[in-house]
Amino acid sequence: MGLLDTEFSDDNIVITKVDDLLNWARLSSLWQMSFGLACCAIEMMATSASHYDFDRFGVIPRPSPRQADIIIISGTVTLKMATRIKRLYEQMPDPKYIISMGSCSNSGGPYWEHGYHVLKGVDRVIPVDVYVPGCPPRPEALLEGLLTLQEKIRNESLVKKAV
Amino acid sequence: MLKTEQMVLNMGPQHPSTHGVLRLELELEGEVIINVKPHLGYLHRCFEKHCEAMTYPQIIPYVDRLDYLASMNNEMGYAIAVERLLDIKVPERVEYIRIIMAELQRIASHMVAVGTYGIDIGAFTPFLYLFRDRERILTLFEKTCGARLLYNYIWVGGLSHDLPINFVNETRDFLKDFKKTVIEVNNLLSYNKIFIERTANVGVLPVDSAINYGITGPNLRASGLKWDIRRNDPYSIYDRFDFEIPVGEGKHGQVGDCWDRYFLRVQEMVQSIRIIEQALDQLPEGEITSALPKRIKPVEGQIYSRVENPKGELGFFIVSKGQLQPFRVKVRPPSFINLSVLGELCKGHLIADVVAILGSIDIVLGEVDR
Ligand code: SF4
Numbered sequence: 335m336g337l338l339d340t341e342f343s344d345d346n347i348v349i350t351k352v353d354d355l356l357n358w359a360r361l362s363s364l365w366q367m368s369f370g371l372a373c374c375a376i377e378m379m380a381t382s383a384s385h386y387d388f389d390r391f392g393v394i395p396r397p398s399p400r401q402a403d404i405i406i407i408s409g410t411v412t413l414k415m416a417t418r419i420k421r422l423y424e425q426m427p428d429p430k431y432i433i434s435m436g437s438c439s440n441s442g443g444p445y446w447e448h449g450y451h452v453l454k455g456v457d458r459v460i461p462v463d464v465y466v467p468g469c470p471p472r473p474e475a476l477l478e479g480l481l482t483l484q485e486k487i488r489n490e491s492l493v494k495k496a497v
Numbered sequence: 498m499l500k501t502e503q504m505v506l507n508m509g510p511q512h513p514s515t516h517g518v519l520r521l522e523l524e525l526e527g528e529v530i531i532n533v534k535p536h537l538g539y540l541h542r543c544f545e546k547h548c549e550a551m552t553y554p555q556i557i558p559y560v561d562r563l564d565y566l567a568s569m570n571n572e573m574g575y576a577i578a579v580e581r582l583l584d585i586k587v588p589e590r591v592e593y594i595r596i597i598m599a600e601l602q603r604i605a606s607h608m609v610a611v612g613t614y615g616i617d618i619g620a621f622t623p624f625l626y627l628f629r630d631r632e633r634i635l636t637l638f639e640k641t642c643g644a645r646l647l648y649n650y651i652w653v654g655g656l657s658h659d660l661p662i663n664f665v666n667e668t669r670d671f672l673k674d675f676k677k678t679v680i681e682v683n684n685l686l687s688y689n690k691i692f693i694e695r696t697a698n699v700g701v702l703p704v705d706s707a708i709n710y711g712i713t714g715p716n717l718r719a720s721g722l723k724w725d726i727r728r729n730d731p732y733s734i735y736d737r738f739d740f741e742i743p744v745g746e747g748k749h750g751q752v753g754d755c756w757d758r759y760f761l762r763v764q765e766m767v768q769s770i771r772i773i774e775q776a777l778d779q780l781p782e783g784e785i786t787s788a789l790p791k792r793i794k795p796v797e798g799q800i801y802s803r804v805e806n807p808k809g810e811l812g813f814f815i816v817s818k819g820q821l822q823p824f825r826v827k828v829r830p831p832s833f834i835n836l837s838v839l840g841e842l843c844k845g846h847l848i849a850d851v852v853a854i855l856g857s858i859d860i861v862l863g864e865v866d867r
Binding site for chain 1: 510511512513517518538539540541542543546547550558559562565566609624625626628629631632635645646647862863
């Protein structure tokens with residue numbers, strides 16, 4: 335909004351489409367559920383800390399699923415955890431998005447072959463929007479994943495979704 | 498005495514202060530904790546099962562993922578165990594590089610411990626300062642071996658790469674700057690009145706029950722016992738360096754309280770700086786690959802070998818049946834054993850103190866559950 339403030343000095347009207355306005359609002363403040371699973375969570379922490387600064391994309395960690403728009407599955411999903419993740423996801427209010435971070439949550443990763451207690455991909459329990467590959471993905475990769483998600487939200491349409 | 502109804506409260510597995518996916522079942526009477534039951538297994542990644550199927554070098558990446566905040570130390574522990582089994586000696590330069598890496602990693606691990614502990618208590622700023630500096634350690638690692646978090650760098654009998662150009666100078670620069678950060682963190686957090694009120698005299702762990710529970714690492718030393726495997730059972734070349742082993746003194750309360758455990762980590766970072774500086778001074782030129790075995794196939798036998806990890810004593814018990822794969826690898830994870838004392842520490846404290854106590858034990862769930 336900073337730009338618009340300087341554009342008009344008097345009261346004024348801005349015309350836009352509902353879709354655009356909603357999407358713009360949604361994609362610029364994706365509150366993230368602070369929920370770390372395994373090693374990838376450390377890279378997620380690094381992403382939100384000083385050097386990479388997740389905050390500049392409007393991503394603020396929230397401890398409760400009720401306040402979150404996006405959940406980053408950052409790590410190995412075990413069978414015991416899978417049901418909890420599903421429940422956490424169900425507790426989030428709509429619209430909600432999922433980034434699957436790291437090979438583990440994408441596909442089981444290094445634990446694919448012998449991990450008898452590892453879920454082979456979190457998309458078996460919840461619908462994933464963006465997959466970020468890597469073990470662990472670099473913070474830049476996670477940022478790229480977030481930008482991809484923003485792009486996806488930008489092209490969403492309320493009308494199309496309703497149909 | 499007035500009795501209130503007892504209540505059971507679940508904390509976790511999704512909780513910002515459980516440092517991962519730990520679930521605590523708190524039995525409360527009003528706000529007072531009667532009993533704490535940790536529930537594990539949310540991150541059980543079948544490490545020991547993997548070891549049965551992998552060859553010795555293939556296990557190293559999985560060793561990384563035990564305590565993912567201290568991968569270098571894990572690798573070093575595992576490599577030393579297998580080297581003892583094989584009875585090989587690694588070149589001087591390798592020993593020095595390993596020590597430099599392990600101590601840098603110790604600093605990085607304690608940075609996360611101290612930073613997130615600040616967050617648990619409600620201070621966000623030290624976390625940001627420490628992560629700023631941690632990023633520099635990770636950059637050093639990345640230049641060395643290409644990875645930021647999980648390295649597969651220390652191999653059995655050697656290393657995957659030699660040090661990059663200019664590593665020594667860059668590390669020295671970092672250490673110089675980091676000394677200032679330690680002072681900053683001390684001023685911001687360690688001597689902060691609010692922080693001391695929250696942590697001093699909370700969760701006191703007397704030294705005898707620390708020994709009974711098998712606690713190791715900073716938690717044990719904070720209770721006042723000078724026990725450090727780098728000194729008491731020296732491995733690699735730790736006997737060549739001059740460093741102190743800080744112990745808890747109970748500066749702001751009783752010996753072995755949360756503040757002691759926290760501050761011990763800060764002191765250990767300073768000692769790690771000393772070790773790295775000495776190692777950088779003495780770093781010899783030479784070969785790093787000469788001792789790398791072509792095929793790792795130890796003769797029948799077994800070994801238990803332990804190293805001092807940032808969290809405590811990390812031990813590997815390896816049984817070999819003379820094959821390419823080990824017959825059995827058992828880990829003695831410091832975090833898991835340190836966690837066992839949680840119930841005792843929390844008893845009688847308020848529910849808000851659970852977070853302070855859990856943070857001060859500094860566990861990593863990857864290692865607790867394996
Ligand atoms: S993808 Fe790799 S770094 Fe991420 S949780 Fe799995 S093992 Fe750890």
